[in-house]
Structures are given as C-alpha cells and as structure tokens.
Amino acid sequence: MNYQIELRHFIYFLAVAEELHYRKAAERLFISQPGVSTQIKQMEGILQTQLFIRDKKKVRLTPAGEFLKGEVEFILNHLEQTKKQLKLIGEGHLGEIRIGFLGSAMQNVIPNLLLDLKENFPFIHTSLEELSNRAQIPAILSDKLDLGFVRLSRVPKGLKLKPVFEDTFSLVLPKDHPLDMKGFKNIGQVATDDFILFSQDYSPQYYDTVLSICEDAGFTPNVSHKSVHAQTVFKLVENKLGIAIVPTALQYGFQMKVKFIELEQIEQRAVLSMVWKEDNRNPALKNCMDLLLKL
Amino acid sequence: MNYQIELRHFIYFLAVAEELHYRKAAERLFISQPGVSTQIKQMEGILQTQLFIRDKKKVRLTPAGEFLKGEVEFILNHLEQTKKQLKLIGEGHLGEIRIGFLGSAMQNVIPNLLLDLKENFPFIHTSLEELSNRAQIPAILSDKLDLGFVRLSRVPKGLKLKPVFEDTFSLVLPKDHPLDMKGFKNIGQVATDDFILFSQDYSPQYYDTVLSICEDAGFTPNVSHKSVHAQTVFKLVENKLGIAIVPTALQYGFQMKVKFIELEQIEQRAVLSMVWKEDNRNPALKNCMDLLLKL
DNA sequence: TCTATTTGATAATTCATAGTTATTAAATAC
DNA sequence: GTATTTAATAACTATGAATTATCAAATAGA
Numbered sequence: 001m002n003y004q005i006e007l008r009h010f011i012y013f014l015a016v017a018e019e020l021h022y023r024k025a026a027e028r029l030f031i032s033q034p035g036v037s038t039q040i041k042q043m044e045g046i047l048q049t050q051l052f053i054r055d056k057k058k059v060r061l062t063p064a065g066e067f068l069k070g071e072v073e074f075i076l077n078h079l080e081q082t083k084k085q086l087k088l089i090g091e092g093h094l095g096e097i098r099i100g101f102l103g104s105a106m107q108n109v110i111p112n113l114l115l116d117l118k119e120n121f122p123f124i125h126t127s128l129e130e131l132s133n134r135a136q137i138p139a140i141l142s143d144k145l146d147l148g149f150v151r152l153s154r155v156p157k158g159l160k161l162k163p164v165f166e167d168t169f170s171l172v173l174p175k176d177h178p179l180d181m182k183g184f185k186n187i188g189q190v191a192t193d194d195f196i197l198f199s200q201d202y203s204p205q206y207y208d209t210v211l212s213i214c215e216d217a218g219f220t221p222n223v224s225h226k227s228v229h230a231q232t233v234f235k236l237v238e239n240k241l242g243i244a245i246v247p248t249a250l251q252y253g254f255q256m257k258v259k260f261i262e263l264e265q266i267e268q269r270a271v272l273s274m275v276w277k278e279d280n281r282n283p284a285l286k287n288c289m290d291l292l293l294k295l
Numbered sequence: 296m297n298y299q300i301e302l303r304h305f306i307y308f309l310a311v312a313e314e315l316h317y318r319k320a321a322e323r324l325f326i327s328q329p330g331v332s333t334q335i336k337q338m339e340g341i342l343q344t345q346l347f348i349r350d351k352k353k354v355r356l357t358p359a360g361e362f363l364k365g366e367v368e369f370i371l372n373h374l375e376q377t378k379k380q381l382k383l384i385g386e387g388h389l390g391e392i393r394i395g396f397l398g399s400a401m402q403n404v405i406p407n408l409l410l411d412l413k414e415n416f417p418f419i420h421t422s423l424e425e426l427s428n429r430a431q432i433p434a435i436l437s438d439k440l441d442l443g444f445v446r447l448s449r450v451p452k453g454l455k456l457k458p459v460f461e462d463t464f465s466l467v468l469p470k471d472h473p474l475d476m477k478g479f480k481n482i483g484q485v486a487t488d489d490f491i492l493f494s495q496d497y498s499p500q501y502y503d504t505v506l507s508i509c510e511d512a513g514f515t516p517n518v519s520h521k522s523v524h525a526q527t528v529f530k531l532v533e534n535k536l537g538i539a540i541v542p543t544a545l546q547y548g549f550q551m552k553v554k555f556i557e558l559e560q561i562e563q564r565a566v567l568s569m570v571w572k573e574d575n576r577n578p579a580l581k582n583c584m585d586l587l588l589k590l
Numbered sequence: 591t592c593t594a595t596t597t598g599a600t601a602a603t604t605c606a607t608a609g610t611t612a613t614t615a616a617a618t619a620c
Numbered sequence: 621g622t623a624t625t626t627a628a629t630a631a632c633t634a635t636g637a638a639t640t641a642t643c644a645a646a647t648a649g650a
Contacts, residue, residue: 005378006301008637022598035638037599047378049385057597057646064385067578071377074576075370082366083300083342090344090359158574279453279574281369283362303608317627330609332628352617352626 009043077143095284096125100136101149107249148275165272171261172244187217194224194242202228304338372438390579391420395431396444402544443570446500460567466556467539482512489519489537497523
C-alpha cells in the first residue's frame, strides 16, 4: 500500500505519454496492456496527481503530466549519460561528449575539431549525430546532447552560443548556365532565375540571410524549391530546376555537375556557432570547452 | 539475470556511500544487512563498474563510486523537487522555491523579499533554510536549493551572483566600554582590544573585509574568538571577552547588553548577494527571478 | 439499429525477486 | 587465544509486478 516511485514507472509513463495509447505503449515496452494500466494508476496514486485524462478511446496528458514528461525525459537522459560516464571512469577512460551538427559543418569544422580533441584528450570519446538547428536545441536542454553546431543567432536562456566559423556564400549554377566566373559582376544578374534554398524550418538564419543578399541587390528571389539536404539542392541545380546560394564550404565533398561562384564581395557571411548548456554536468565537456574556447 | 537499475538501488547506494558501513546503512534504510549487500552487488553488476572497495572491516568509494555519488545526489534532489512541483501543479498552485540564507540576511532583506513574492506570486510557496555561505553553494548546484543569500564575491561556474543589499559595518562594544559614540574618531582607538569575529569558514568574505578595515587603520586585530552565530558573538562581547565588527543590520533583532557604533565613514561595505543556478529547471524560480532582478 | 471491433479497467492467478533468517569466513580488539 | 565485529553467502519467504481472461464503454460499419 505504501509504494515508492521507481524508474520503471518513469519508463512506462514516458511510453504512454509519447504514444498516448496504452496498448501501443505496452507493445513498445514488451509487456501486457494491463501491466501498463496498473503501473500508471499506481504512479498517479504515489504522486497524488492525475497524469492522464482517459475518456474511453482517447488518452491525453494533464498539465501536470505535461510537466512531468519534460522532467522525466531530462532525468532519464541524464541517467543514461551518467551510466556511460561511470563505465568509462571505471575503465580508466575519462568520458564521452555527444555532438550534434548540421550537415554543412561536416566539411571542415567538425573533422578539425575531432582531430584537436583526439590529440588533447585521447581518452574522451565522441559521438556524432547530424541534426537540424531546430532539433539540436531541445536535445541539448534535455541532456541528450552536450554540444551542438548550428546556424542560429539566438538561443534560449541557459544555453551558450559561440561563433566558430565564418564562411562566404557561393552561387551554385548548372554547368551550362550562361553566367560564369569571368562574366560575373553582381547577384542582380540572376534576379530572374528560380532559387532553390534550404527550408526555413531547417535553418531560419540561413534563409533570412539569403533573402537579405537578394534584397541588397534589389530583387526578391523566386523560390521554386526548398530542401533540407545539400545533396538534394545540388541535384536540383544540376537538373536545371533553379540556382542556389549556399555556404562556400559545401562545395567540397560532393561530386556534382554544378559550378560555384564565390560571393566574396558580399558582406553577409554564413556563421556556424557552437551551442552548449552552461551548466552541463558532463565533466568531459568542461575539459573540452576550455580547449575549444581558446581556438 | 537481466536486471535494470531502479531508484531503490540509488537510495541504498547513497546510504552506503554516506555511512561507508553496510550494517549502519541497512539500519538507516530499515532493512537487513544482507539485503543491502545483495542490492549493491547487483547494482555493480548492472553498471559493470565497481563502486566500493571492501577489504573486510573497511568500506570506501572507488573513483567511479565517488562520481556516481554526486550524480545520484543530484538526481534524487531533482526528483524530490519535481514531485513537489508536480503536486502543486496538479492542485492548481504554481510551485515552490527553496531559499537558503545567512542569519544576517534575516533582519531586513529576506522578510521584504518574501512580502514582495507573496504579493506578486501568491501561489508560489517558499521554504527557508539558514545555512552558511559554504553550505549554500553545493546545495544550489545539486538542486537542493533554488536561491541563496550569501556574502561572497565569487561563485563557481554555472552560478549567478547579484548583490542585493549593502550595509555599513558597526563596532560592537560592551555597554560599559570606555569608548562611546561621542568619543569615537576612528577604529584605531580599539587597536589593542581583543576581537571576536565570524569564523573564516562561515564567511571568508566577511573575515577578509574586517581584517582590511583594521589594516587600513594601521593595525592587525588580535582575534580571540571566532563564532558562526551572531547571538554568540554578542554574548561574548556582552561578557567583555572582546569587541566585534559586524554588518550594521545585525543590531536589530537581538536583545543584548552591547552598544553599537556605526562605521559610516569607512569605505568597506558588507555586501549581501543572491546566488542561483542559471539553468535551474524550476519554473517557479524563473518567474521570481524576473521580479527580483528588477528590484 | 445491430453487430463487430477497439479501447482501458478489473479480477484472479502466476512467477520473479527483494528482503528475510541463519550462517560463515575474515578481520580486528582485548 | 577468545570474543566481537565485519560483509558475504545460502536457503527461504512473501511481496507485488506481470500474466491471462474478461468486462463495459465507445466507436465504426453494415
């Protein structure tokens, strides 16, 4: 009668909170549905708080449940990281940092960073995950990532942002486009072309910057396609579905039948920044940040 | 054979880590000693890491165990706070903030703060705990406190510090001390008296400041007693065991047979500051800080 | 309107395992 | 050398998590 909350409850709760469906949650947890029902009910009893509203055929979170979901995610992520760290410490290694990054950082920044880290902290493991700007922020806040590489100019309270790489933009044209490096004077020459851009959602910063480049040249671009993958953008240009403006670094690493014209004289820059949580408890990150902030 | 870590393990682990004694830990947990032994052993199996070194008659933590202890404290405190918040949200209240403070803040700052809070956020509960400077910092870092009131000029990374009250110092003398308000010219007049100070450990900032006041007057005080309670300091002065220099605000609220001479002309000030963790996840604190930072 | 299907809750049962008692071996203390 | 204290081990018990079987309520489709 006098039960205690256990991690089991949290794991079940999270499954139900995400699925909003007891049977599906049960399947995901590899237990039977009544097991989930009784445990959630017990949990509500222990916490003396209703977490779900079930009106037969529909399950949804109460405000308290909503709050708990965030906290449980945080706790479980933190715990997962603690377990990893612990094992590494036990084995005499030091730690792990989990890095999120935009695809466009893979050309130069990330590889250099990893080499530097390896050299200075040979016992710190790194794990990499490619994620959009938007996905990295909550992952860092909830301790799923330690460090992110984004193109953003503002981040929520509690996070720190530091620019690490400034790149010019380049115009991307099909191989047989009439305009070439010699003939190029200013961006106004392609005012009537269709544009292919990275989607706003993936990187609002990038999107706004490209628009401002065109505005400065006195026209509003006609955006025909949007994509989240550089590969796709280049492929679309190759197939003459439009032209693009992308960070110059992206031209390396893709085998594409397109030509690049670097827009050196344009003042806008593609800024890649590091983001991390100021009070991240990962001791490995602390060491790394000391190094990274010096570079 | 394929167990999972549960909160139970953490609670047992913490008991053993603190007692460094299986039987005592078992007593504290109200279970039998073999129960603790098996669970800790199981835990080490799950985490694949040795947490304790027991060489018959002595138990101590491994480095990994040391690390885990800190994390477990953090997680359990965070959890405790989450449970409270959750219940309050469920009941329609908003939250609770836990405040630590130095005794000397109780005279004016804390009461005013509480009144302001009550007025602006009637549904935020507050809990108060009197703690030394030194004890408040780790309590805030490990989510045991949300807000602290300290006399410090520096705090560890991740914490924020904001001065909220500056007070002059006052000389505290026995009622029948030859020096009085009229005859007082400068602190050099008591250079040969014995001094009673708050202990360095309790407030290094205060200690250094008092020494600098004396230094400025050209002498080094002869410190005969140190104490952590204002009550004690005053009692010692009353009994002519020495004189003291304390923040002026302390003269209110104690019924003591001592006299105060305010050192208005001295430039040093007793600075009371708020401390909090920048990325504290307590939603109630966020509201309060918005208010407090405006005052 | 009637049936079939799906939902989460409940009841009875089973089974895993946390915690118990009893005991041991090793390390101190006297 | 004996007595006491330590944590670990073994055998057992009993709590409670999870299972199967079932139900009532809600929806969907005819």
